[in-house]
Amino acid sequence: MNRVGLTFNSNHHLHDSLMNGYPCPENPLRIKNIMEYLKNSGLIDDENCRFYDALPASVNDILRVHTQEYVELIRTCTKDPRQSPGNDVYVCPSSFDVVLEALGCVLKAGDLVVSGECRHAFAIVRPPGHHAGPDSCSGFCIFNNSGILARYLREVKGLERIAIINIDAHASDGTYDAFEADTNVLCVSMHQDQKTLYPFKGFIRDIGVRPALGYCINMEMPTESGNPEYSLFYDEVVEKVLDKFNPQIVILECGFDAYYKEPLAKLNLTVDGYYRIIFKLASKWDVVTLLEGGYHEDLGLLASVVLRALAGFENVKDDVDQIDLLASRHVKTRKEFNNNLSLLKSRLEPYWGPWNRS
Numbered sequence: 001m002n003r004v005g006l007t008f009n010s011n012h013h014l015h016d017s018l019m020n021g022y023p024c025p026e027n028p029l030r031i032k033n034i035m036e037y038l039k040n041s042g043l044i045d046d047e048n049c050r051f052y053d054a055l056p057a058s059v060n061d062i063l064r065v066h067t068q069e070y071v072e073l074i075r076t077c078t079k080d081p082r083q084s085p086g087n088d089v090y091v092c093p094s095s096f097d098v099v100l101e102a103l104g105c106v107l108k109a110g111d112l113v114v115s116g117e118c119r120h121a122f123a124i125v126r127p128p129g130h131h132a133g134p135d136s137c138s139g140f141c142i143f144n145n146s147g148i149l150a151r152y153l154r155e156v157k158g159l160e161r162i163a164i165i166n167i168d169a170h171a172s173d174g175t176y177d178a179f180e181a182d183t184n185v186l187c188v189s190m191h192q193d194q195k196t197l198y199p200f201k202g203f204i205r206d207i208g209v210r211p212a213l214g215y216c217i218n219m220e221m222p223t224e225s226g227n228p229e230y231s232l233f234y235d236e237v238v239e240k241v242l243d244k245f246n247p248q249i250v251i252l253e254c255g256f257d258a259y260y261k262e263p264l265a266k267l268n269l270t271v272d273g274y275y276r277i278i279f280k281l282a283s284k285w286d287v288v289t290l291l292e293g294g295y296h297e298d299l300g301l302l303a304s305v306v307l308r309a310l311a312g313f314e315n316v317k318d319d320v321d322q323i324d325l326l327a328s329r330h331v332k333t334r335k336e337f338n339n340n341l342s343l344l345k346s347r348l349e350p351y352w353g354p355w356n357r358s
């Protein structure tokens, strides 16, 4: 079995929109529920899956991705709760301390894997990060957790090939903005069709800019896509591109909002769908998993599924097989998916083709 290192930012509850007087789906209950579930799951032990402490990151770590001006904007906003630094982003007086601790957990997760202490890691942190670009933020994200980790691994640990894979329902637009011209970092985002979901970015045609054309991949998953579509995309594109890129580490932007119970999106992954993707990744590559979105009642269950997949344990039984069947029978969804897949493959042919099955 693989040893899996876990980190979480214990001060996350100090980042809470209720302090500003209004509720938000991105709230402390998310991690509270995950931690309670994992505590009772029987998965945490010294042998296979254990928690590690982490020191807070520094502002210099944030500056690996974000501009000084943007960092100052966030600081300023924390002093005045009436100010928001971006669309659907709140900050409160302790938010800066919370994000530094969250980033410390993210960097520690990377350290655990690079040092060989753990085969894989899972940083259970909030706020999420993948919508935050170098000088902007949106969608509950303040700083780009995965991007800062990738730059840290590149600049401090000397890694040359890092892959960032987004399975959150929303496009990983902040990560794209940070790495669109970077040939050391491959970014793959599979997300709900950007015509139907925030942030309305992440088109198939967006493949990065010179000199990194082809190093950003955006797959538009039609609404109602589920386990069969995700599996097909993984097998036919993700696996082949990863094999050619040969990353030294994979950072997984793991949002739980592609789940069939998610109120903010319309995708149909089940526990089995999540398990299959993460198990396949972890069987071949060293994976640092970062919590991104997910706003329903099963976050704890899905976090346990992540641990099972990373550790190499069997999955819990999926009691919603019918969702799989429904999704695969959804003719319109499958037709759109096949069209998108063909379009994506032809767009990426010069960089990662030929796509013939081996």
Ligand SMILES: [Zn+2]
Binding pocket: 168, 169, 170, 255, 257, 292, 293, 294
């Ligand atoms: Zn999301």
